[in-house]
Amino acid sequence: MKYLFSSLLLLSALTSFAQDTKTIKQSGNPIFPGWYADPEAAVFNNKYWVYPTYSAKYKEQVFLDAFSSDDLVKWKKHPHVLDTAAVKWANKAMWAPAIVQKDKKYYLFFGANDIQSDNEVGGIGVAVADKPEGPFKDHLGKPLVDKFHNGAQPIDQFVFKDKDGQYYLIYGGWKHCNIAKLNKDFTGFLPFDDGKIFKEITPDNYVEGPYMFIRNGKYYFMWSEGGWTGPDYSVAYAVSDSPFGPFKRVGKILQQDATIARGAGHHSLIINEKKNKYYIVYHRRPLTETDGNHRETCIDEMKFDADGMILPVKITKEGVKAQKFK
Template identity: 75%
Template sequence: MVVWGCVPAKDTQTSGAGSASAQKAATSGNPIFPGWYADPEAAVFGKQYWVYPTFSAPYNQQVYFDAFSSKDLITWQKHTRILDTAQIKWAKRALWAPAVVQKGKQYFLFFGANDIQSDQELGGIGVAVANQPEGPYKDYLGKPLVDKFHNGAQPIDQFVFQDIDGQYYLIYGGWRHCNIAKLKPDFTGFVPQADGTIFKEITPQNYVEGPIMFMRNSKYYFMWSEGGWTGPDYSVAYAVADSPFGPFERVGKILQQDPSIATGAGHHSVIQVPGKDEWYIVYHRRPLDQKDRNARVTCIEPMTFDAQGMINPVKLTKEGVEKRKL
């Protein structure tokens, strides 16, 4: 077991604001744990926060996922290799952007694999399952859930959204296209929509990749990443609608680089404290002293709204967030 944010023991390390005497740290510090990690999926399961990131490395080295858990956003425990290509026989490289949901007593991890460039290649979006949030996860379908380009969307960057009626949706897409599809209750496939189609395109202006969706005050907030993931223009924008199908009219950017803090801030997720109007944004960014495109770290900031329900611009910090137990 490896823990960050507490007084070091023989088998522990510290990171971020807690690197000296983190037990007394007032904030999480950014990054919240060491190592190159990107595309973080954040979730709350029980009384713990969880972060499931991409291991940021050359594609042929991206053959596994680690996960991180915390009871207070300060101290993080690392769970190593919760899923790797040994469990996914059709996946060989480029394991990307996990999305994890709990359904019943099981946890389902949706992931992208192989970075396919055409319908003739094997890969796309897969599903793994486990009995606890830290895994170990195993292949659920034995094949990809989405293995083709629909509406021009590369099958990557998947997010699973549950609507208020209980319906689960898969929202995904790279190559500047985003689709939404209704998942079957057992996550083995899709339910056709009213017009008979499976994949409906909901691409907003300037969309590139990294979609997520959440609800607040009966409105659907759709967020995505813009710009190039290797460049300083990487950023996050959003739209608001009355339906998960939109239409989504771009409002503007809320997360972007701060040249005094870090560059390439993007590909994020959102945490809501259960039952509270308290929100956090978890994202990756590139430290100022790093030029390698894979040198990305996972960070967290508060996310707030104005009186009209618009998302306030997020300020990048080195301090991160204060302790918040569930």
């Protein structure tokens, strides 16, 4: 009886361990707690990173947190990697970060102040740090882009590295999107051959949140459509042979599911080319919430058909399986 009891205890412990192990093999959605939106995903030294907007009233959006993970399941919070105390010209609405690693430095691009005209102070800034968790310091002491060019509000920046190593800033709100060639130290821009600094590449139905990547030699341009507080918020895409387009809209690939969540949009990607894995990181609003700022950061897998077209993403509560980047 003694041995039977011991065996039962061991079996119970093993069962409990197996259940605990099983529970950490799936990310679940949201991937971390709190109201966070506009997530920028990146991979540095085989570790996953997400830099989101702190989703609150504009006057409370005065800092950026970051999150890191080894497996897409367990996430560590790095609070206040950047805040307005480090950026003298910024005072509110610090949002939609984009990050790149270059020459052993980490450059965090961000929007601030939600300017509505060329007469206001604000726009797109750049901060720099020696580590992905910061602390980040203002790189320029002023905005990188502080005016409306081609009708684009200077927000929602994304930094794209082309095949030749050239970095571009792709950005824009108010239904206009620009691309500009960054100089080597990210302190300004280089003119295109025609002398222009900002080229408009706006596709049909574009609203905000641009993202670009290369797959099989093709340039995939993605963006958000609809209103960010509404149920119609979604992600669409186009494909071109050039980062300058033309980009003809193909269709939506991410949108709400009335049984899961509303307003799925403003995304980025985690791409593991070795494993041919693509993960879309985005925000959405729980069905229980009516406050526009109550948004959560989520992740789901993104797949392609045989012709290279992006298949519609099914948003889930389960998220994705644990996955090392290596």
